[in-house]
Amino acid sequence: MKPLILITNDDGYAARGLKVLTEVAREFGDVVVMAPEQNASAKGLSLTTKVPVRVREVQQEKGLHVYACDGTPVDCLKLAYEHFCPRRPNLVLSGINHGSNSSINVLYSGTMGAVIEATVLGVNAIGFSLLNHSLEADFEPSRPIVRHIVGHVLKHGLPADVALNVNIPRLTADEIKGIRLCHQASGKWLDSFEKRVDPIGRPYWWLTGKFVCNEPPDTSDEWALMHGYVSVVPIHTDYTHYPAIGELKNMEL
Amino acid sequence: MKPLILITNDDGYAARGLKVLTEVAREFGDVVVMAPEQNASAKGLSLTTKVPVRVREVQQEKGLHVYACDGTPVDCLKLAYEHFCPRRPNLVLSGINHGSNSSINVLYSGTMGAVIEATVLGVNAIGFSLLNHSLEADFEPSRPIVRHIVGHVLKHGLPADVALNVNIPRLTADEIKGIRLCHQASGKWLDSFEKRVDPIGRPYWWLTGKFVCNEPPDTSDEWALMHGYVSVVPIHTDYTHYPAIGELKNMEL
Numbered sequence: 001m002k003p004l005i006l007i008t009n010d011d012g013y014a015a016r017g018l019k020v021l022t023e024v025a026r027e028f029g030d031v032v033v034m035a036p037e038q039n040a041s042a043k044g045l046s047l048t049t050k051v052p053v054r055v056r057e058v059q060q061e062k063g064l065h066v067y068a069c070d071g072t073p074v075d076c077l078k079l080a081y082e083h084f085c086p087r088r089p090n091l092v093l094s095g096i097n098h099g100s101n102s103s104i105n106v107l108y109s110g111t112m113g114a115v116i117e118a119t120v121l122g123v124n125a126i127g128f129s130l131l132n133h134s135l136e137a138d139f140e141p142s143r144p145i146v147r148h149i150v151g152h153v154l155k156h157g158l159p160a161d162v163a164l165n166v167n168i169p170r171l172t173a174d175e176i177k178g179i180r181l182c183h184q185a186s187g188k189w190l191d192s193f194e195k196r197v198d199p200i201g202r203p204y205w206w207l208t209g210k211f212v213c214n215e216p217p218d219t220s221d222e223w224a225l226m227h228g229y230v231s232v233v234p235i236h237t238d239y240t241h242y243p244a245i246g247e248l249k250n251m252e253l
Numbered sequence: 254m255k256p257l258i259l260i261t262n263d264d265g266y267a268a269r270g271l272k273v274l275t276e277v278a279r280e281f282g283d284v285v286v287m288a289p290e291q292n293a294s295a296k297g298l299s300l301t302t303k304v305p306v307r308v309r310e311v312q313q314e315k316g317l318h319v320y321a322c323d324g325t326p327v328d329c330l331k332l333a334y335e336h337f338c339p340r341r342p343n344l345v346l347s348g349i350n351h352g353s354n355s356s357i358n359v360l361y362s363g364t365m366g367a368v369i370e371a372t373v374l375g376v377n378a379i380g381f382s383l384l385n386h387s388l389e390a391d392f393e394p395s396r397p398i399v400r401h402i403v404g405h406v407l408k409h410g411l412p413a414d415v416a417l418n419v420n421i422p423r424l425t426a427d428e429i430k431g432i433r434l435c436h437q438a439s440g441k442w443l444d445s446f447e448k449r450v451d452p453i454g455r456p457y458w459w460l461t462g463k464f465v466c467n468e469p470p471d472t473s474d475e476w477a478l479m480h481g482y483v484s485v486v487p488i489h490t491d492y493t494h495y496p497a498i499g500e501l502k503n504m505e506l
Binding site (some may be wrong): 042043048049054078079083116121158159161164165182188192203204239240242249250252 | 292294295296297298299300301302303305306307308327328331332335336357359360361366369370373374375401402405409411412414415417418431432433434435436437439441442443444445446448449455456457458459460472485486487488489490491492493494495496497498499500501502503504505506
């Protein structure tokens, strides 16, 4: 039986990055897509709890079924996994995100939230992001990268409980130097809220921000991307800092 | 100068757990609270991007300033840290959450999302959760636990880039056996969406779920909680699975 690949994203079901990812995935197997009705960027692993979610069938043809859902990316992933996949998926893909999810951005990303959820559920998962926020971003140089990594993971699998965070630099196919396994760069967003005043004089605050990267040593994803490489960061869902367990023993009662 | 403690949560500014946490924090220093206007559970590290957020002053007295914000817990944390703290906070606290954030729940929790964001910003941070979802939960047995851990962290600090996820069992003060440093238990939520039909016959899906824990070995937070201990899991914000970098080298191009 062909592999079944479940796909989502956070830019919404109509995003061009999702379409490219779907096209490449179909080279490998049957595909189910469930993606948000609208852009759901920066939703992290947010879940919809107070209200129900709805699902709408968008497209159905041989080997492809596309749904839109008004929940978050993690809602999409969980719901599709449990109720809209004809069999257990062999692989979850998320993206291709319009914009970077390198470094600390993995924490906030809805695209990567769905990848993390898939990992919790025990399914191999890969998130793809292109360093170009534009709706008209050129995803053509991304195709062979996605093809290589998806093919590799379908063939060789991934270590247990490990998913991949793949970021692709905004370069032509010729300019991309290769693919590098990396660790997540340390960084943070500062100056994150801008104060404004509404037409009747009341203050409001709008998210903005300036990304500050504290590295790069030459093994981080930021370094790889700045030097023309595709970065692949293996991530996991155990947030425990194991050395600190011992260091903090004197806190016990 | 007294320590400044910044507090948030995901149950909302009016939650009783937040009030108890604020009272204990005031024993140690000046306190700024910025918490969501409404319940914002399961928001993870979600950020508000499409619309602005508003802030409302709720209470001001000597050594205490309380604000409500209509953003997510991470919005609250970032905005308060940058614009509503009179000086850099020495410590961030989040909670006391009404309900567990042990095991994999740390991934979805808004309470813990704010703790993770504080860690990104380089501030020592602790999230507290009580294993009781009720609005009328009894937080009295939590007070000495919170007091001990806050006092310890203010005195001794935390390892760099490490925060604490503290969960308190639903027991009386006498029944609580002690405090244990733990790792995050492996687990997952299954059967997560229930299908229903609305009054005009259209289907909808509502989040529910059954928690399945794959452990416990005797060092996990689930084990500690089940055996009457407060669990303290040191967490960090680097999701990299370092051993996998080497294992996946053959994926490079």
